[in-house]
Amino acid sequence: MNMEKGTRMAALDQVTVKDGVEEETVEKVRSLGEKYKYGFETDIETEYAPKGLNEDIVRLISEKKNEPEWLLEWRLEAFERWKAMPEPEWAMVSFPPIDYQEQYYYAQPKSFKEKPKSLDEVDPELLRTYEKLGIPLREQMILAGVEGAKNMAPAEGRADGRKVAVDAVFDSVSVGTTFQAELKKSGVIFCSISEAVQEHPELVKQYLGSVISNRDNKYATLNAAVFSDGSFVYIPKGVRCPMELSTYFRINAENTGQFERTLIIAEEGSYVSYLEGCTAPMRDENQLHAACVELIALDDAEIKYSTVQNWYPGDENGKGGIYNFVTKRAECRGKNSKVSWTQVETGSAITWKYPSCVLKGENSQGEFYSIAIANNAQQADTGTKMIHLGKNTKSRIVSKGISAGRAQNTYRGQVSMHPKATNSRNFTQCDSLLIGSNCGAHTVPYIEVKNNTSRVEHEATTSKVDEDQLFYCRSRGLDEEQAVALVVNGFCKEVLQELPMEFAVEAQKLVAISLEGSVG
């Protein structure tokens, strides 16, 4: 289904306009009719690096990106380390060993041989792909360089004229970044990381790998060796980023891993809200997605990072799907800094992901809001780490896990109060919901308190969908599936509220779609 701007915004309108209900119903029915709506493949000529992984591939990627010597060295060091590193085995997921030599590490559309100078030169087939994926239409207009995009204002549905700048990553390359010029005016740098290496090498060199070292874990180290693209954001001192920034990741090429690297730096007193979305075609074989995201918040800075992860989850029998093995970590380096992670994880055959905060600065804050849904044969092992190092630091964790079908869903988290992190606070709430008797919901928190002035509170519950609530919904004429979707949406409310508006609407629908076929 095309999550086109028109439909999407119509859905958004209903939040304020009551008579839009009908259209939403239509859309809901349509969306329920299809399993995974982003499973199409773009027929586009792709250029691959040779299959397999060796030093030459690492060199080739670096060369393609015209990287400076230090970065190549960094990659090679990571590659050397990676060879000797064991696979992490502690997560409650099972899959056959990954054959790292049986996949491609670099794939780009042929038309990118000469990188398009402007978005006008981008292959229209690529732009259509993003249109089909529902990247807001107006940005499409901007992407394609069409004048008069502003005339589309009603479809935007945003009276306040809020804009979202998009960096679109297709396999191993960034297709284009919108609103760059406008962002530049306020000093914000938003571009692909490859571009940043060329244009702002000093910033990249200073911060790349400073939060996730190139020896962190097997997948992060692999990423350090072969990362191909990703987004780079720099918000200068005192700047409140004038619009939301977002990156859309798309895997298209077969047998290809995607290894993107995102780096966000918020200077003193700045603010940015960043959104991330991702999808992939339906294929029978598993594909590896091993990304790294590093966030750095300096004094008084705030970063809000939201993800809607909807990689292809595989079919009902667990065939195919993305292995989403991602390392995401934020460092609140400055005093009073704040990082907030919000994630809606509905896709991927296997999710292995722990967006974390290292709270170094005094009074810094970390937040983690998560919804993880696993249906059919999906496996999710996700959670967070809140490492309190500075005084008066605060963290809050709200995790909602939903298991259905034969899926296994694990919350895994760590809260650590170091001896010097005096007067710190943590509150953790993790709730799990089970739908059906063949799935599993697991909670594995680690809590370490090493000083006596901090307070840590942890609560976890596991239960089934409440019969009374279901009965009430059914008695009001909802069918069973709708009733479950409504109850689950209520269960997730605390997290959905944290998402930016347009994401929240989409996420609510995604929750319903992901649970399709889980009852009855």
Added chain:
Amino acid sequence: MNIMNDQKMILAQALLDGDTPSWGQPQRQAARERFLKLGAPMRRDEYWRYTDPSKFNQPLAPIEAAVVDPEVGDSGFGETEALTLVFVNGRLRSDLSDAIDIPGLEVTRLADGIEGSWAAEKLGALEVAGQEPVARPYAALNAALAVDGLAIRVTGDVPKPIHFRYLAEGADRAVYVRHVIDLAPEAALTVLESGAGGERFNAVIEVDIGDKATFRRKRLQNEAGADQVITHLFARLGEESALRSFTLTGVAGASKLVRNEAMIWLEGDEGSAHIAGGVMGDAKAHLDNTVFIVHDALNCESRQVFKNVLADEARGVFQGKILVKEGAQKTDGYQISQSVLLGERAEFDVKPELEIYADDVACSHGSTSGALDETAMFYLRSRGVSQDVAERLLVEAFIEEAIQEIDEEGPQAEALREAMRGHVAAWMSDRTT
């Protein structure tokens, strides 16, 4: 990985050195092999994440029989009336113990031989089952080296608790003691335990609780003595049966290393298992309670309540897991682990785990950690209560929630609770800061 396994085996081999008694040879031999195969735990093992087992891995010869009898002091359980069975250096001393002559209670000594008895079959059975899904190697080591212990069979409702008292003379050795208990349907038994002799004290209880039977265990780990304590409780519960376990841990001024493990299986419908502990640590004490409860039947209930007071540089550890197997519907699993950190350098590490494969369940866990409630403290101080007394009152109230888990009715239970309160008060006045 292989290097680690080799190291584990080498350590295990060293721990097995020494003479062992002649009774129970087939079981002993199997246990030796089991222990070698599992290897000694190491810090890198996930199950030993918060407690470094290297002290437990230092070879220490099993203790000889005592030459001089140690003094048998106060029971520690106050006015609770019990039949006392005294173990000196891990060996039952009938001359120091009460005679047992109660209908429905059959107590035999393992060192007298178990060949051909019911115990031959039961001894080690639950421990072997308890090696999955997480290895508990020191329980296998205990099976290989135990010098003595009891085989207890209960067929009726035993009116008086029996009290196992562990004493030792000569402190530089390891004491291994084990018991196997079998409760027939509708039987009931209360066991009291206290004392820990030697340098290292390793005790295992395996208890098979029949349908509608009740097993209660109250344990005191508050006597001087062994610097290292490692204990295991393996319990299987039948239909409508009940397990109640309470332990008070903490010796003021002693930097003890304690690891208490419990492995519980709820195998019959409507079973109920409660494990509770009051934990008091000071100096450099390291006190670890590790509980694993398996729900494998309908309508069962489990409850874990652990309250830790940690002063000075003490470290408290709680690892509690609830595993609900497929089909174990209507499970009610509850767990709470809390700590009050009195010392600036005290530490509390918790891993409360839920692993759930059935949908019609209500499971929850909670954990909190922090200093004493400032508002409560302020209130008491504003009423003219001194800092010391206010602290004591608040700590006693905090631990009381664990003591309340001693939930049987009647004067006997109140005597037990009162005795526990006395130990808490004594610890509060003697603790290091």
